[in-house]
Amino acid sequence: MNNPLVAAGALTAAALLCACSPSQPAVLAPRPVRTVELHYDNARESNRYVGTVQSRYEVDQAFRVGGKVVQRKVDVGQSVQEGDVLAVLDDSDYRLAEEASQRAWExxxxxxxxxxxxRQRLSALKADGSVSAADDERARTSARTAQSNAEAEARQLELARNRLKYTVLRASRSGVVTTVRFEVGQVVAEGTPVISIADPSLPEIVVDVPEDRLVTFQQSSFQAALTSLPGKTFAVxxxxxxxxxSAQTRTYRARLKPLDMQQLPLGATATLEAARVMAGTQVAAVPATALTQSSGQPAVxxxxxxxxxxxxxxxxVPVAVWGYRNEEVLVxxxxxxxxxxxxxxxKMSPGLKVALASGAAEDKAVVAR
Structure with a gap:
């Protein structure tokens, strides 16, 4: 029994027997997962539009006569009052026209x-028969014609004075200058818009609505936000x-006013959210990361x-998707x-054992508002 060869053989046999015995399967721990609890509420259809802040009242000012600009008294962003001088044209030709009309009237x-x-002299001579009735009638006609010509020249003089006055462009309303389209020395045509004045006290948000969303847009409530004021929203x-x-874009232009009439910077970019309650439809908002597919259909x-x-x-489980909102999906x-x-x-598979991650029991799906 003390033979070393025998002992070595016994050990080798024992090792072979151990290698042939079946191993015990390892027990896999449940995979921890994060979850949310579904809570349903009335669905709200929401659409976003990008627009700009504009004044409700914006006027394009233009000279009522043409000519060469000799003075420009305003710049973009400058506040003006009604009646303030905005620009002046060279009035030399209009002064000459006024003087000519004055002489013609005189x-x-x-x-x-x-x-x-x-006429008066002929009327006196007609009494004693010194002149004929025809001469008297011609005298009366000449007097009426001359009087009419004098009245017409008076109107021409008034027009010439008005055109001279129109060489000075004045603000038709109070506001802020938003556009200047000319420079000193430029020759502008009659009626060409050269300056725009907007009333900053009545701002509005202007957006273009596609035709397929027109009915929904009219039934919505609105919240707006400005790019220059992140995180701040207000009702409109x-x-x-x-x-x-519009013939070019085939969209309908909408103008919305702030309900609290707050001051908004003109020209700022605005984001408008139009939300409409969909009666009879219950949805829940879950994170977009929860959405997967089953046979080509959305599922969770x-x-x-x-x-x-x-x-x-x-x-x-298959789900119906009703819309998307930021990082959430409505199902x-x-x-x-x-x-x-x-x-x-x-990484999920049917029947996979899972354990709720720590704190998951308190997670809840956001109600779709």
Whole structure:
């Protein structure tokens, strides 16, 4: 028994027997997952539009006569009051025209007086038969014609004075200058807009609405935010909706006013959110990471409890998707109170044992408001 060869053989046999014996399978621990609990509420259809802040009242100012600009008294962003001088044209030609009209009027007045004197003399001579009735009638006609010419020249003089006055462009209303389209020395045409003045006290948000969203837009409530004021929203109301689509964009222009009439910077970029309650439709908002697919259809993984509140198995359940909002998706299908896996859905498989991660019991799906 003390033979070393025999002892070595026994050890080798024992090792072979151990290698041939079946091994015990390892027990896998349940995979920890994060979940949210589904809570349903009335669905709200929400659409976003990008627009600008504009004044409700914006006027394009133009000279009522043409000419060369000799003075420009305002710049963009400058506040003006009604009647302030904005720009001046060279008035040399208009002064000459006024003087010519003045002389023509004076001549016509003199002719009218002479014709009236002739009429009076002929009327006196007609009494004793020195002149014929025809001569008297011609005198009366000449007097009336001369008087009419004098009145016409008076109107021409008034027009010439007005055109001279129009060489000075004045603000038609108080506000802030938003656009200047000319420079000193430039020749501008009559009626060409050169300056825009907006009233900053009545700002509005202007957006363009596509035709397929027009009905929904009219039934919505609105919240707006400015790019220059991140995180701050305010309520606005629809004031005006164009009755006809734009020929270029085929969209309808909408103008919305702030309900609290707050001051907004003109020209700022605004984001408008139009939300409408969809009566009779119940949805829940879950994180977008919870969404997966089953046979090409949207689905989510639902945890079915198996051993207490913290253990369960997962099952893929089809859902109906009603819309998207930021990092959430609006769904319906699973019963209220079900817990939906929100992370690692690509690693789930039917029947997989899972454990709710620490703190997951308090996670809840955001109600779709």
């Amino acid at each position: 001549a016509s007045v003199a002719q009218a007086r002479q014709a009236d004197s002739d 109301a629809l004031r005006e909706l164009a009755p006809q689509a 993984w639902v945890v079915r409890p198996t051993g207490g509140e913290a253990l369960g198995t997962v099952e893929r 319906s299908g699973p019963p209220a109170g079900e817990r939906v896996v929100t992370a690692g859905v690509q």
